[in-house]
Amino acid sequence: MDVDLLIGIFPQVLLDGITLGFMYALIALGYTMVYGVLEFINFAHSEIFIFGAFVGVEVLLGLKSIGLLDGLPWPLVLILALVVGMGASGLLAVTVERIAYRPLRGAPRLIPLISAIGISFFLQDLIRLVESLWRNAFNLVYPTMDVLNLRFELSETIDVSVKSLVVIGGALLMLWALHLIVNRTKVGTAIRAVAEDQAAASLMGIDVNRIISLTFLIGGAMGGAAGVLFGVQYGLINPYSGFIPGLKAFTAAVLGGIGNIPGAMLGGLVLGLLEAFAAAYLSLLTGGAFGAEYKDILAFSMLILILIFRPKGLLGEVVRERA
Amino acid sequence: MNRHRGYLVLALVAILAVALLPASNLEAQGSKGTVKIATQSPLSGGQAALGEGIKLGAQLAVEKFKGALEKQGFKVELVPFDDQAKPDVGVANAKNIIADKDILAVIGHLNSGVAIPSSEVYKEVSLAMISPANTNPVVTDRGYPNVNRVCGRDDVQGVVGSEFASATMKAKSVYIIHDKTPYGQGVAEFFKADAEKKGIKVLGFEGTEEKSNFDPIVTPMKAKNPDVIYFGGIYDQAAPFFKQSREKGVKGKFFGPDGMDSSDLTKIAGKAVVGMYYTSAAGPASELPRAKAFVDEFKKKFGKNPEPYAAEAYDAATMALKGIEAAAKGGKLPTREDVATAVRKTKLPNGITGDIEFDSKGDRKKALYFVLQVASDDPGKWGNNKIVKQLAIAAPAAPKK
């Protein structure tokens, strides 16, 4: 076994894992926000996320077609794509809630879950239909912005790309903003109140429906931001490519303690690191007997272990059953 | 209340059934009969783009060459089926196809996993199947008289690749990635086996279902610094992989099988893939005039570049039509068996993917393999890719049972 190699790539794998982790964390926020308030798995969030990516690419392609992509300073372009993507995804999430979830509130838990799965299928094909009509293709490529591909070579085996920094920075910014909104604003207080006890919150004069819409708006917007960053980082999107990252992000949310914002970040990071290390090292350590393809097995096994030994996730509080 | 609604629904279905009955009999009027060619490929879901390419390629060929049969008084139609890339759906469709006596040939499938069980069904009625994309050796090694393919075989293509890597690229070491599909892994394994035989050092062999984030695979690969990186798979996964590899400073040369053959490769990966090699059974538009004509026609008709396997599907459908023509001598509607026999004997000297002629197993007698080099990072110039090497290899004989 080549020990030098194992040690040599360690920092790079660590960095890869962190980048991936923040990506998961951003997507996970959408699941966590909604779960925290409604105790409901918004299965369609993976499509809301990928919808953001599509809106982002349309913004960039639009700018490109009028020749502004290289004309404007890149942070401005990026922020524009992010803002539009966030807005679109947020609105989509609110609409989905209105149409497919709100009529089902109070029904047994499985019912809205199935509805969410239905919405998820519907959105996949809807995005495909619209893009096929509009661009005659539904595998869309993010236009490259040269600045983003710059790399800082720290050593022979380690380098950092601007893209990864943008992802990490963007994710941190979103997490921080979300933390402020939830913990420091009146709206945040209202959201927490609704999460705690809907009936009591409505007695206190809080418009529960409005707050739930708001929760979906914020969660959806986070998903949209994640979508745009996902596109920027990995370059290629199609309507079905939100599904797997969505699943992983959901795993991350559960891992960290679903309903818990710092938990989503922690869960994302843990999962990202686990995946990165498994993919990079498994094959090296086992002499090729097991390879990168086992990373999902590891991820899910860890999820199972966590849930068995710490059912509320890493940061979730252990809730007592009320007899 | 509810019961009444149930009856209402039932009544509605009944009315609809009666109202729509004629639809299924539409085709029966005014000709000697209808000849249908079915396609089976995934039209919905994640692999829809490739599946649609197959359908459109076949559609183009049918529209272009149906004239001869129509002159004989037949009506010619293409019937597309969606197999959803799922074996059980493929089999159900296959049963539906064999139930429609007008269907005389099937062009399909995309996935060997669907093709193998479905072709068991076609075999029951000796319905000719011509596969544009199933490179898994098993497909023809079963020796069914009705199953053919115009595409190459994994074992051959892998060998072509390793031959080129060793002789022309002078590779000392390779790193092999595949996509964990029967196709990608198949090609990659044959490439690996033959490369090892030729003395090339295989530094890594990894499979991944990942579609977006290749960081963790690239990092160890970069550290091992291989001469050549071979990706057994399809462009939509390979392109982001190549792109991310270059961005991370991987220096080795890229190489892949015919799954790379799409302008989307450069559209996605841009400069990263300029100069990379890929093996293909289809000739490049730049050097084969008929291939260029196909690309132009396809673009004109459908507004986009043909996906991989669209050209193969085009050739497969052409073969099917020629087979039917040959079997229909005398102007009578041929039986399926006649068609299957005729297809096996048909020769197509100027297909887009070269001279086509089947051997006794249904493989191409002499499949022409090209090694091509990506010329430009402009997807519009995909057709300018140059042939670097050309090999004609016969399919291996079936393994002894």
Place this chain on the structure above:
Amino acid sequence: MPALFEARGVTKRFGGLTALHDVHFAIDQGISSIIGPNGAGKTTLFNIFTGLYGADEGSVTFRDQPLLGLRPDQITALGICRTFQNIRLFANMTAIENVLVGMNSRISLRLWDVLSRSPGFRRTESELAARAVSLLDRVGLQASANIVARNLPYGDRRRLELARALASEPALLLLDEPTAGMTQGEASALMHLLRNLVADLGLAIILIEHNMRVVMEVSDRVTVLDHGEKIAEGPPREVQSDARVIEAYLGKRGAAPRTRGRAAH
């Protein structure tokens, strides 16, 4: 002779909060009530007795067998069953099915008996059904046997819960506020029923109750909990005049405890 059921030094903490501290409790027969202000730890005590919670310290024995560490279903099988403060019926099952579930720990059929519908299975099923009917009869619900639990009126649900608990043939019955939300008339009828159960079946009953009139009328002994500690125990009359009890209920200004606890919630 040791008591039928005995708890010694039971202590339970939730995080930093001590919900129960060194509680001793015993019952041999008859009806024993546990009273105390909200949050005194009464329900927590029941949860420990029935195996839903573990205890941090102390021991609980039933017929000399230690209960701590056993699962709830094992405890039920030994002969202890309970009802819940906020009625927990199987809402989408019929009344008789609810009662039948209560008999689960008394059924020794194997999977094969069920699948083959063996004679043993049929016999058992019809016996169970007959017994369920007689239990429903006893609580006055026979007419409602085929009604889905969630459609029963409130008082009936309370009584159904009692029937369900009786179905497991307990020797000790734990009732958590069985008269909550009932009118005085209904409550009296229920107490009458409980006294009959004690007399007919030799049941021991532990009662958590807020309705002081009921407590005073029906209990053989009364235990008073406050802030997780036992502050008084004895026959109803004695406890009623205990200074600490009065203080716990009404603060330092003092007066007899109210005869009515809180109303329906």
Place this chain on the structure above:
Amino acid sequence: MIRSLIAVALVGLSALAVATFPRSVLVFLLFQGSLLYVFKARMPDPLRWGLLATSLLVLMPTIGYFNSYYLEVATQVGIFVALALGLNIVVGLAGLLDLGYVAFFAVGAYSWAILGSPHANVIFGGETFPLAGWWFYVFLFVGLGTAAITGILLGLPVLRLHGDYLAIVTLGFGEVIRVLANNLDKPINFTNGPKGITPISRPPTPFGIPYGEFFYFLALLIVVAVIVVNRRLEDSHIGRAWEAIREDELAARAMGVSLVRMKLMAFACGASFAGVMGVLFSAKQVFINPESFTFLESIGVLAMVILGGMGSIPGAIVGATVVTVLNLQVLKGFSLWLNELKNAGVTVLGYSLADLPTQFEPAKYERMVFGIILVLMMIFRPQGIFPARRRQRELAK
């Protein structure tokens, strides 16, 4: 009386219609609808069961003899009915949301696929495999047992979880099984990875029945067995315990229901049905690879249970039929029909259908239609098509 006549007429006419218009999807739907009518409408029981038996045992195979496609659809419906009934125990009765159910199907399928094909020689060496075809019948039970054990193995660690947590763990479990099937071609080649296993032996059939009919009858037989088992479990203390767990886990525990035993039993029973059908599936398909066992399949089976009505046996049957038929027939039929209209040059309101862009082909949007149906069902009829009904007991006085 009138209803009985209608029923007989419906079954007869629709069967005749299927024979007359062998390619019309809609008449076949009408046939299926008539079966539903027979099942639901008020009529004497002997007539009802007689009609159903005639339809399933005589009419269906006859239709299938002329058009094997219908038989294939019916067989697949049978397979999915058994899967839905199995999942119905876990989700519908015991209330344990299982999103990885197809894993058990995979376990059953691979158990026969590996030993019933030459592939086993790769693992064990020698030339002993494939096992002779009659072993298939033994493997129906082996698959059942293996799947049941897998169910218990999954059940053990997740006993303490409920609700959404259980859902996500089972989802993970399903993925793990699929990824394992996809990757266990090294270090030891158990599953042959993505390339799948072929050829899988088929059993000798009694009286030389053709395979199409054989698998149809076998599927039917298994479905009947599954229904009987399901009914018996439901009407017993076990079924009541499951429902009690679903209704209120804590109360169920306090009433003496052993969660460990009952949950494991639910997982094992549910899994075993899938295991049997997996064995049948692998023999029917001759070839299997991991693509048949994706998460989407699990969701599909779950949708069947919920569409039909959770906890309801007729519901699971109808749900499985509706989803399978929708997936295999209705949308595809519609696409083909549209295609025929296009080919025939039909114009609608002066617009030639042939000019319709290929983007609008309905076949491409099956998921969309499926999604819309799920959402609409949940909003307007969440209890499912055939909601579970409480059994009314005769009370001996």
